[in-house]
Amino acid sequence: MARALGWTLLCLAAAVTLLPFVYMLAVSFAAQGTIYSGALLPAPSLAAARENYAFALTEVPLARFMLNGALVCGVLLVLQVTIAAPAGYALAKLPFRGRPVLFGAVIVALMIPMQVPAIPLYVAIAWMGLLDTYTALIAPFVISALAIFLFRQFFVNYPSEVIDAARLDGFSELGIVWRLMVPAAWPAVAAFATISIINHWNDLYWPLVVVTRTEMMTPPMGLAAFRSSGESAGNVGALMAGGVMITAPLVLAFLFFQRALVRGFGMGARA
Amino acid sequence: MQGTDHTMESQTLEIADLTCRFGAHRALDAVSLSVGAGEFVSILGPSGCGKSTLLRSIAGLEAVEGGTIRIGGQSVDGLRPRDRGVAFVFQSYALYPHMSCAENIAAPLRMSELGPLGRLPLLWRLSGRMRRTRESIADRVGATARQLQIEPLLGRRPAALSGGQRQRVALGRALIREPALFLLDEPLANLDAALRNRTRTDLRALQRRIGATTLFVTHDQTEAMAISDRIAVMFDGRIHQVGTPDEIYRDPETLAIARFFSQPHLNVVPAATLRRHIGGATAAGDIRIGGAALEGMAGVVAFRPEDASIRTARRPGLPGLPCTVDHAEHAGHDANLFVRLADGETAVVRIRSHEIADWPQGAEGVLHFDLDAARRFDAPQGEAETPSRAREVA
Numbered sequence: 001m002a003r004a005l006g007w008t009l010l011c012l013a014a015a016v017t018l019l020p021f022v023y024m025l026a027v028s029f030a031a032q033g034t035i036y037s038g039a040l041l042p043a044p045s046l047a048a049a050r051e052n053y054a055f056a057l058t059e060v061p062l063a064r065f066m067l068n069g070a071l072v073c074g075v076l077l078v079l080q081v082t083i084a085a086p087a088g089y090a091l092a093k094l095p096f097r098g099r100p101v102l103f104g105a106v107i108v109a110l111m112i113p114m115q116v117p118a119i120p121l122y123v124a125i126a127w128m129g130l131l132d133t134y135t136a137l138i139a140p141f142v143i144s145a146l147a148i149f150l151f152r153q154f155f156v157n158y159p160s161e162v163i164d165a166a167r168l169d170g171f172s173e174l175g176i177v178w179r180l181m182v183p184a185a186w187p188a189v190a191a192f193a194t195i196s197i198i199n200h201w202n203d204l205y206w207p208l209v210v211v212t213r214t215e216m217m218t219p220p221m222g223l224a225a226f227r228s229s230g231e232s233a234g235n236v237g238a239l240m241a242g243g244v245m246i247t248a249p250l251v252l253a254f255l256f257f258q259r260a261l262v263r264g265f266g267m268g269a270r271a
Numbered sequence: 272m273q274g275t276d277h278t279m280e281s282q283t284l285e286i287a288d289l290t291c292r293f294g295a296h297r298a299l300d301a302v303s304l305s306v307g308a309g310e311f312v313s314i315l316g317p318s319g320c321g322k323s324t325l326l327r328s329i330a331g332l333e334a335v336e337g338g339t340i341r342i343g344g345q346s347v348d349g350l351r352p353r354d355r356g357v358a359f360v361f362q363s364y365a366l367y368p369h370m371s372c373a374e375n376i377a378a379p380l381r382m383s384e385l386g387p388l389g390r391l392p393l394l395w396r397l398s399g400r401m402r403r404t405r406e407s408i409a410d411r412v413g414a415t416a417r418q419l420q421i422e423p424l425l426g427r428r429p430a431a432l433s434g435g436q437r438q439r440v441a442l443g444r445a446l447i448r449e450p451a452l453f454l455l456d457e458p459l460a461n462l463d464a465a466l467r468n469r470t471r472t473d474l475r476a477l478q479r480r481i482g483a484t485t486l487f488v489t490h491d492q493t494e495a496m497a498i499s500d501r502i503a504v505m506f507d508g509r510i511h512q513v514g515t516p517d518e519i520y521r522d523p524e525t526l527a528i529a530r531f532f533s534q535p536h537l538n539v540v541p542a543a544t545l546r547r548h549i550g551g552a553t554a555a556g557d558i559r560i561g562g563a564a565l566e567g568m569a570g571v572v573a574f575r576p577e578d579a580s581i582r583t584a585r586r587p588g589l590p591g592l593p594c595t596v597d598h599a600e601h602a603g604h605d606a607n608l609f610v611r612l613a614d615g616e617t618a619v620v621r622i623r624s625h626e627i628a629d630w631p632q633g634a635e636g637v638l639h640f641d642l643d644a645a646r647r648f649d650a651p652q653g654e655a656e657t658p659s660r661a662r663e664v665a
Contacts, residue, residue: 161365170353170382183369
């Protein structure tokens, strides 16, 4: 009985979560005239779908936006892991003076929203003449408190005797991080990769602050520009087609990393 | 086992005044120890006595506060663990979980003989030198595996191995470096009893064959006595006695060491009690224990259950203590008979197990013990039965 109730609630929650996506997909396949017909889901048509997707791809450089998004997310992720893995190792396994304070600082940093340092960051980037560059999109996020925290939680459980054995075998400290700890912590890496990619792919706030040129726009920003651009105003089908295209990579990435994501967070929470 | 054995140039180890502190706790308190080339020395003590810390300090894994360590006459103070030429086998084996056994055993050689480029996949094929180094490493891994009889396991991950197999892989990883000094931290503790005894014999045979200087940490005195050339007994961060198994067993310097080497039981009777109740044809003044007269003796007298016997009547001409039987514990061939002495102390006598029926509870008897095997120690004060206190009293 309680089980059945639980199932029902979960199904309801899933339906509520999925419905906007289903609706977005349906509208992107529908002709302009049928969208407001009053049906729960508008009828799809192949011709309308082709027209919507073609319009979205040609009216604005959607492919360029997605390339920008992929580049920013990819480079950012590599840099974040490159910095956070050794930092997490130091916080987890190397005893040094001030370590608890530093770890506390990481936790505090987790709680500061992006909006707080936005203005000084903007001023600094503008002063360096880096507005409208990839650097402006990437640099502020290279040091991720979340990544450091997540890795630290994962590394804490790694057996210290194995690290000692590695030191005797001639591994350097960085060798220990990259050859032993990171391979053992791949669920954490995958979990963080998913979060980081979703966050920065979807981020609209920061690109709006530092980007004005169309060719530097990231997908959500490009979509927003598309919505407000003169010719496409009111073309809901094309807008939804754009939405589908910029959402798809994330959904695929999530499906790919799903198992690791759950494991990564499960183990991180236990520590 | 033919020409493939590792043979090592044995090195001496000298430790002087080594001190290590964790907060206020002195884990090592001015520890000094000399180990000859090719010698097998056990460090024996209860858990928390600092024996693992000593081993880790020698390996360079623990920062020491003072003192010097010399290996082969060369000071290794300040050297990184990898540069000390020591190999370490951990109690947990500490194998690299995501590497195969072959990769585990090869790891020290890969790190020392291949550059960062040579460790990259594929790239090493381009260079003849790197290829030859890789081949030589693979050969040595094969030879080590043959020596330890773990060749069929080389492709497996540590998680797929039994405890005994892991232990051999860990030994292989230590062996392949041909180190000047072997440090073994309770390498047998995680094995079941039957395997432990066999591995103990194998380990000692291997050490004799390759002739490596070895330091072996254990809390098991039978293990230490079975395997060692010499034993260093450690309590509270200090080495209390160093000697051959026989020297320490026969002549423990403190009551704590005597207790440690007489597990599970050691009879400890105050000299005063002994004087009061011991009877016999001889007067107490003629009785000598450990070379000293019982008359006027202070402290306690200790003797092992196997050096004691019980009879229904005093043997003429021999001193004995009147006692009452409490209960017996069967131990296979032998049995331990618990008796109560006149002043209420409990003593244990080793008897043959078929004699249990002769000694029902409440039976009266006379306890004799071998006066030459008994030893006198300073009395432990209150709960201060630690040897360090006993020494301070002395």
